[in-house]
Amino acid sequence: MRVPIESRVLLAVASALVPRDERADWRREWDAEIWWWLGSHTGERLRLAVHCAGALKDAAYLRANHGDAIATLRRAAGSPGACLAGLALLLAAVVAASGLTETRRVLRGDPFAGAHLAVLSQTLPFMGAHLGVPPAKVADWDLRAQSLEGAATYSRTRRSGVAQASPKFFTLLGTHAAIGTLSVSDMPAAVLSYECWQRKFHADPAVVGRTVDSAPVIGVLPRDFWFLDLRPEVWILGPPASDAPSPALARLKPGVKPADAQTELRVLAAQVKPVSRGSAVVVEPVERLSARPLSALGLPWLVLVCCATAAAVVRFRRAPGFAVFLAAKVVLSLTLVLLATVEFGSSWMTINSGETNLAAGVVSLWLFLAGPGAALYWCWRDQRRRCRTCLHRLEMPVYFGEGARMLLEHAGTELVCPQGHGSLFTADGADPATQWYPLFAGK
Template sequence: MKRLRFHSASLAQINIRAASLLVPHSDRLEWTAEWNAELYHLCQCRPSHTPHADPLEFSLGAFRDAFWIRCNHLRSDGLPILKAGSPARCGLLLTTFAVIGFLACLCLPRARTALLPIHSFRPTDLVMISSASYAGAQLPTIPLENYQEWQTDTDKLFSQIAWYYPSAKNVYVSHQRTARLSIALASGNLFRVLGVPGPSAPGRSPNGASLILSRAAWRTWYHGDPNLVGRTANIDGQPVLIAAILPDNDGQLPGQMEAWLLEDQHALGQLPPKAKGFVFARIRGSAFPAPRGGIRVMTETRAGVTPCFECISVAWLAHQPTSNFFFALLLASMALPATTALPLGDYRDRLALTVHARRWAFLAMKFLLVLAVVYPASIALAWGPSLAGSTAVFLQVATAFLALLFAFRWILQDQRRRCPECLRLLSNPARVGQASCNFLSWNGTELFCDRGHGLLHIPELATSWFSTQRWLCLDSSWLCLFPETRSPSPGMV
């Protein structure tokens, strides 16, 4: 029992140290000293005499104390930092949303791949050939017959070309256990074309094929067996050598394959000619300039038909979600003036340059944080679920556009409702004047700063002499009207 209490006291000490880090620096020493003193006396008590004296419970209360201090920490001007409507709370909320968005992206495998592009390290001359433009890059679109023709006809364009066909096959995994894996039937040079070192040559299986497993499949089906490479797997009754396990980064290819069965051309020729797969190729330097923008069109005339294929830079494809987001950002920026007024008001009245600078910095911070919120959120929403490429692109652009547009509107409205000096939200709106008595006067709404910095006049109707909201600074003689805001009542306990 004594030993348990000793451990509890040690843990409580650690908790108190952690809680003290949450306390603002100016108050930390005093609070830590008080907590430590109380903890000492608490630990000295006999548990039988004080049944509620649990050091661990006490130390957890220190976190609640610390949170209260953090929320009610008084600045030099006497107001809490995180009071409702304060700029710190606004920034904290936006940062929290941004962190949640990034965490959501990291939890969703497809969204994580879109957020942290892993194809960007691929060779710059590596392209993917698709007949459904870049939006269809996640779908198999190239028939085997086209691939076979290109192997001989495109020597001047491509130095190497590889193809794979997504399929599902039964694999004998372990004792009496068979799993159905999504396996790509691929040409033997696939990984050499992709620039992945290692498993590029066919193995020593009797049929010349070799199996490359993704790391996820290795973990799921073979429980991460370190001696798996070199063994033989039974795929639909055929023995195949397991040649390698791909690292996570290299395994991210269209089609979400769990394994690749590298076969020679003869074996691939057994597939139907119309079987559609994915084609990757390396462009010859002399064929055309390096694909910076991403898309090159290749046409081929065959029996009167002119099919159109597009070569998409794989490195560029990796940055597609970012490109989509910037496109949505451009659209939202263009649409914003049509949905709300851009001027932030007339604030020329005796405001110092530093006040203006702080106000604009706060506005810029809100814009940046909104971008940090919307970017991962749009990626998580569009690329998180297993949607087709074109649907995901549309969904990302649409959600990012709408979210940015409404967020920008909110930013401007929020900025207009803040005191330019303390950046807190203005309060106590009062309607002033009458519309019928508008001649040489005005009617509208007045808001004031709780700390007595000034009044904001917002006209109901824009006139030539009062077209936008106007800020009126109050001098220090008015401060006597605002004393109660400095000390909240103890009844708030």
């Protein structure tokens, strides 16, 4: 009797999984079983393939239980401690990979607090997206605006790790160089970040005067310098490379409110070409933009953690251990999402700071929106597949019945606790009910 190709492939794959010393007997047994199967079923190719798919599970079982060390490891993998340790390891990996640089910056607060600094951008009605400002307008505001001490453009460039800014950018910020100067005499000039100076120039104090990115280095930024979402290694100070709109930085004169500056800049913007129809100038204090990550991410994180923990306690109030385990998983996984978003995303900065390159921001925003949802879904799904007594992952799923015959019979999946505490029945179809049956409640 000839075995169809798909079943033969399944058997061959499964056979490769079986430990070598057991493989010959295993294959002999399965070949014999399939011979009997073909003798009693005719023309049921799909059912034979399903039958052979069981060989994969059989082989996986043999592989997992081959030798005591592997068996112990496999049993340990389903334990609640392993689950929490896995999450803690992931957290440690995020911390190690990022060094918590962004988190520390956020917690340290805004280095420009009280400096009357503002980001200038343009927004479109109904869309709310922040767009850049044409450099010609920024130059005009720098000269004519009575409410500003000065204005400067800044933007990322196409080259990775390089940003472009007007010569007076750092003067407006009030930043002092760690080495050299930040005052530009000849354009263009390059300013290095502290990390770049340490890593690429080995903290060489004679770096000033060397050429980086076709511009002479004039100075190195201080160690704790940061400005919104821009983290370039090199700042090139000089006139804008093109007429493309970019965000701008302005220092307001003492006593001038952002709203007053905004009114004046809107009037001035209408007098300088190109006039952008429908868009409006927006002046946002840097302080407010820098403070957003805590309110934008920290608060939702806290609310989610509190709600999920309270829900776990209420839902499983009769099994405190079960509730505590769920709460611990929720806290760890949501913290993981929060840290990953703060460290590797820049949505809060990019969306709110007038940065024109929104691609990274949109991706980061979706990461943060989707992250907690995925984390909570995983926590709940994992919890439903755990023993109510020992919290081990349930094993050996067995499918009862057929979905097409649910009118007369019941269908669903049964899982068993590997420690023998009970079984879980999950109904198929529209009824999402699950029932837990303790096996040895009477003992």
